[in-house]
Amino acid sequence: xxxxxxxxxxxxxxxxxxxxxxWWWDSTTIVxxxxxxxxxxxVGITIGAALAWALVMRYAWPRDVxxxxxxxxxxxxxxxxxxxxxGGVR
Amino acid sequence: xxxxxxPAADAVSRIPLYVVxxxxxxxxxxxxxxxxxxxxxxxxxxxxERSIGPVLLLMSVFGTTMTxxxxxxxxxxxxxxxxxxxxxxxxxxxxxxxLVFFLVxxxxxxxxxxxxxxxxxxxxxxxxxxxxxxxLLFPILVVLVVPYLLIGILGAGVSLRGVTVGMFPExxxxxxxxxxxxxxxxxxxxxxxxxxxxxxxxxxxxxxxxLRSAAWANAFQTLVFMITGVVAFLLISNExxxxxxxxxxxxxxxxxxxxxxxxGIGKLEFLSYMFVxxxxxxxxxxxxxxxxxxxxxxxKLTTIAHPLFIGIVWVPCILIGIWAAGAxxxxxxxxxxxxxxxxxxxxLHNPYLTGLLIAGILAAIMSSLDSQFVCxxxxxTRDIVVASLGKDRFTDRQLxxxxxxxxxxxxxxxxxxxxxxxxxxxxxAVWCFSGFSGLFPLVLASVYWRRATKxxxxxxxxxxVATWGWFFWNGLVQPTLAxxxxxxxxxxxxxxxxxxxxxxxxxAMVVVSLLTSPPPEEHVERFMVxxxxxx
Numbered sequence: 286x287x288x289x290x291x292x293x294x295x296x297x298x299x300x301x302x303x304x305x306x307x308w309w310w311d312s313t314t315i316v317x318x319x320x321x322x323x324x325x326x327x328v329g330i331t332i333g334a335a336l337a338w339a340l341v342m343r344y345a346w347p348r349d350v351x352x353x354x355x356x357x358x359x360x361x362x363x364x365x366x367x368x369x370x371x372g373g374v375r
Numbered sequence: 376x377x378x379x380x381x382p383a384a385d386a387v388s389r390i391p392l393y394v395v396x397x398x399x400x401x402x403x404x405x406x407x408x409x410x411x412x413x414x415x416x417x418x419x420x421x422x423x424e425r426s427i428g429p430v431l432l433l434m435s436v437f438g439t440t441m442t443x444x445x446x447x448x449x450x451x452x453x454x455x456x457x458x459x460x461x462x463x464x465x466x467x468x469x470x471x472x473x474l475v476f477f478l479v480x481x482x483x484x485x486x487x488x489x490x491x492x493x494x495x496x497x498x499x500x501x502x503x504x505x506x507x508x509x510x511l512l513f514p515i516l517v518v519l520v521v522p523y524l525l526i527g528i529l530g531a532g533v534s535l536r537g538v539t540v541g542m543f544p545e546x547x548x549x550x551x552x553x554x555x556x557x558x559x560x561x562x563x564x565x566x567x568x569x570x571x572x573x574x575x576x577x578x579x580x581x582x583x584x585x586l587r588s589a590a591w592a593n594a595f596q597t598l599v600f601m602i603t604g605v606v607a608f609l610l611i612s613n614e615x616x617x618x619x620x621x622x623x624x625x626x627x628x629x630x631x632x633x634x635x636x637x638x639g640i641g642k643l644e645f646l647s648y649m650f651v652x653x654x655x656x657x658x659x660x661x662x663x664x665x666x667x668x669x670x671x672x673x674x675k676l677t678t679i680a681h682p683l684f685i686g687i688v689w690v691p692c693i694l695i696g697i698w699a700a701g702a703x704x705x706x707x708x709x710x711x712x713x714x715x716x717x718x719x720x721x722x723l724h725n726p727y728l729t730g731l732l733i734a735g736i737l738a739a740i741m742s743s744l745d746s747q748f749v750c751x752x753x754x755x756t757r758d759i760v761v762a763s764l765g766k767d768r769f770t771d772r773q774l775x776x777x778x779x780x781x782x783x784x785x786x787x788x789x790x791x792x793x794x795x796x797x798x799x800x801x802x803x804a805v806w807c808f809s810g811f812s813g814l815f816p817l818v819l820a821s822v823y824w825r826r827a828t829k830x831x832x833x834x835x836x837x838x839x840v841a842t843w844g845w846f847f848w849n850g851l852v853q854p855t856l857a858x859x860x861x862x863x864x865x866x867x868x869x870x871x872x873x874x875x876x877x878x879x880x881x882x883a884m885v886v887v888s889l890l891t892s893p894p895p896e897e898h899v900e901r902f903m904v905x906x907x908x909x910x
Contacts, residue, residue: 297470297474300470301470304462304466304467304470304649305642305645305646306462307642307645310634310635310636310642311634311635311636311637312633312634313626313630313633313634314633315622315623315626315633318618318619318622319618319619319621319622319694320622320694321458321622321633321634321697322633323458323459323461323462323633323634323635324458324459324461324462324690324693324694326462327461327462327465327466328461328466328686328690330462330466330469330470331465331466331469331682331683331685331686332682332683332686334466334469334470334473334682335469335679335680335682335683338473338477338678338679338682339679341477341678342675342678342679346672346675347481347671347904349905350481350482350485350671350904351485351670351671351672353485353489353904353905354484354485354486354488354489354671354904355488355489356489
């Protein structure tokens, strides 16, 4: 994995950890005039999660997955009619 | 439906019902149009020939994952437990759902495409080299899905009944309240009729095009319930004097609704709630939606946008819920699920918006129902009929007929059960999330751990069933039999029971797999998706 990919995953981890915002458990602060602080922070977590996932998609995408999925597997046909019923006609 | 109903004696507006009816007609039209794309094969019916693109995958996965709880339940939960509910349930799901889509969903898509799987059970049978594991897993999955179907049908009926009171007093005389001896819901469309219509509409559009129709219908319905939440939010805030005034009222009247400490949300509960969204990794209907993707890259948009979509639906509902507390609004019967319709009714007085809200609730319900119906039909056909009698005995057309026949049977059985709902059905559904989460180690190990064995898989399933069953018996069944009133899942040492169920299932998988002979390397190799990330 590239450095950028590792950083993207690091951001996912950071967002997941920050989600546990125990430090303002009893805060009644309101921000932007109408949003409770705890809610605003968690909305930030939601946006941060989307951003982190966008970076993972960009820098840590499993490049060969489609080629792997499309590759021939001789065993599949046997399984399809065999005891494990992996099923489906390719 | 409307033509056979006799007129209202008074001036109760039927506009909400007409809006709902128009929405259902739109769904039928959409189903007919999408049905023209249907290729007539079982593969198209069950997994849309694996041809769904990024936008449709995002909308259909989101619509399937979100139930009516996203609109009605979230508002009620915020009214009961404050603004902290968003962090507890929604933002946790935004992180974990996408994690599961990326780490598990893409791999299962690749394995499903390469080996031709259409159901979870087919995959697990092959991966763990055991036909019998399918017969163990199948009833567990069905038992966990059926309560969802029931609450969908029941929820639709209850929602529409609430807004149609007084519309048809001569046709529907109402229901006798055993306590007060008075008639309730006089003139309202009864739940049995709504359930029948909802089932018929869903049945129609999934019959015309299978999972492809469900995907398109889900996309449409997702748009409807997202728009509904935002519109209700804007208009209600306006009626409450604006955004600032609405929240100021909460600060003055019920400041604890702005906090988590004041509303009884514990830190361990918050921490352990992260296990609940793992359930998406084992939803059989979601598994099937993943398989519809045309390419792995179709998952990119779903993974990125899913948290944002959760925010768009949940944030308005959470704010409406705490504003209700600030405004001193009490839902009918103190029932949190009745809060959102109550707020719309009390503050908007607009029959079109009331109709739109109910259509939005039905949209959220039906966008889950359709996928679950198709999924159960697919499972019966492939995991029981084909697995028991052999694939070569049937033509593709016969498999398609089996699938449709089972779907009709499932809809009929579910509808009949909904007429005599088991007690605590809504609480039961909450427990189902924990059940699916408890099975998550089974799927995670299957795609990442080469050492996972058949015995480990059995042990994992049985450990999940045993621990879940124990908590379920002691947390819901026994207290209910003793006449106690319970809501949701009881906390164990401050933590959600699901944390213990997942831990037991994972431990059983690891310990028993390590104690038994590893599966042949060449077999496991077929299920280990070989990938390289960009670099």
